[in-house]
Amino acid sequence: MSKRILAVDDSASMRHMVSVTLRAAGYEVVEAADGHEALEYARLNAVDLVLADVNMPRMDGITLVAQLRTLPSYHLTPLLLLTTESSPQSKLQGKQAGATGWMVKPFHPDQLLATLERVLSGPARSASRGH
Amino acid sequence: MNPVGNEVVSGAREPRDALASALTVARGLHQFLNLGVAQLDAAVRESDTQVDKIAQCLASISTDLQQFEARARSEPVAPTAMALATSIRESVQGAVKALQFYDKLIQRLTHVRAGLAIPADATTDPAAPSSVDWHGILDQVRARYSMVEERVLFDFMMRGLRAEQMLKALQSLREAAAPGELELF
Numbered sequence: 001m002s003k004r005i006l007a008v009d010d011s012a013s014m015r016h017m018v019s020v021t022l023r024a025a026g027y028e029v030v031e032a033a034d035g036h037e038a039l040e041y042a043r044l045n046a047v048d049l050v051l052a053d054v055n056m057p058r059m060d061g062i063t064l065v066a067q068l069r070t071l072p073s074y075h076l077t078p079l080l081l082l083t084t085e086s087s088p089q090s091k092l093q094g095k096q097a098g099a100t101g102w103m104v105k106p107f108h109p110d111q112l113l114a115t116l117e118r119v120l121s122g123p124a125r126s127a128s129r130g131h
Numbered sequence: 132m133n134p135v136g137n138e139v140v141s142g143a144r145e146p147r148d149a150l151a152s153a154l155t156v157a158r159g160l161h162q163f164l165n166l167g168v169a170q171l172d173a174a175v176r177e178s179d180t181q182v183d184k185i186a187q188c189l190a191s192i193s194t195d196l197q198q199f200e201a202r203a204r205s206e207p208v209a210p211t212a213m214a215l216a217t218s219i220r221e222s223v224q225g226a227v228k229a230l231q232f233y234d235k236l237i238q239r240l241t242h243v244r245a246g247l248a249i250p251a252d253a254t255t256d257p258a259a260p261s262s263v264d265w266h267g268i269l270d271q272v273r274a275r276y277s278m279v280e281e282r283v284l285f286d287f288m289m290r291g292l293r294a295e296q297m298l299k300a301l302q303s304l305r306e307a308a309a310p311g312e313l314e315l316f
Contacts, residue, residue, distance in 0.1 A: 011234045012179075016186035017227045020193045024220070055238070055277045084235050087279045091314060101315040106231030109224040115313055 003120060004028045004045075008038040008052035008064065009082075014105075018051060018082075021109040022116070035059025039067050046073065049120060054083035054090065062090075062097045069098035078119040082107060157254065164251035171244045175237060182233050189230070193223050238277065245275040 005027050007018040012033075019029045030047065032038035036059040038052065050068065052061040059067075061081050068074040078100040083090075086104045094102050100119055103112070196219055203213060249271050253263055269289065276282050280301055287297045 009234075011237065013182050013186040013230060014234045016183070016190050017231055020186075020190050020223065020227055024193050024197055024223075083277075084238060085277050085279075086312070095316040099316060101313060103314075104312040105234065106228055109227050111313070119315070 002026050002028045003048040004030060005116070006030050006032060006038055006042060006047040006050045006052075008032045008035060008050065008056070008061065010034055010053065010056040014053065018112075021107075021112055024109075025113050027116075035061060035064035035067075038064055042068055042074065043071065047077065049078045049080065049116060050074075051080050051082055051116075054081055054085050054094070062093050062099075065094065065099045066097040078122070080115070080119065082112075161251060161254050164247045164254075167247040168244055168251060171240055171247070175240055175244075178233075179237070182230070186230060189223060189226055192219070196220060196223070235278075239281065242275050242277070242281055246272045249275075 005022055007015055007022070007029055008031075009015045009018065010033055015031045015033075019031060022029045030041060030045075032041055034056040035052065038050065039059065041047075042050070050064075052064055054061040061083065065079045065081065068077070068079060079098065080101050080103060081094050081099050082103045082105060084105045085091075091102050101115070103115060196216060199216055202208070203216070250263075250268050253268050256262075273282065273285050276285065283300055284297060287300065
């Protein structure tokens, strides 16, 4: 079964770019336009990895990560932040919220796929489905 | 003519003229800021639609390519066709990377918009320009920035530094922040 990735970005074109890259590599991709929409989806459905932008309306990516980490089924799920921000302070906020990693936009498709493969292959990283 | 009287009349008129002139400038600036906001909104709306179409086209090409590759795994396909598919896949990947710069551009424009809209909203009463808290406005504008580059540019501008100095600092920042850079925690 292909891994399900939740791609969160308020920019429709960015969501398309992420989806094109991940679907071509065989992943199932679910898209959300902001942290709030992503959290609603994640509460009701299992995902194997969340790839979120930081600056979004309604709920930003760092708050989303912090909220997801409070859900028992997301304690070990890889949560990656993909953003134009690269300041050490922002990265620290992401780390403190519980993010697995921080990637600076623009991404190269091969680089993104290698990163996903790396974090998804961690022994305790796979999400339990059906919650 | 009484020179003293002339002085009194002239002295009373000058502050009034100066005030009227300042109000005209304040009104003009307010309208100018709102014009900038409206122009940016229109430009972003129009380009968003077009870029979204490009992104959808790219997604369609990628999906078609996936179907072709799936078929090629079960049916015999000419080697030239496979080479062509590989070449198309590489082009799609290049386009995916290049198109992401639009996202960065839109973020920058959104922040420029905020930089115009915040002072425009704060000066809705052009008759009271002296009550405007400019330091507060500048703080609000700076707080909207999400990119280090934007903050540096803002700080340099506010310190009155020269354009060449700003460009030099921005260049070193760009070199320091490598796109695609990954940090796992």
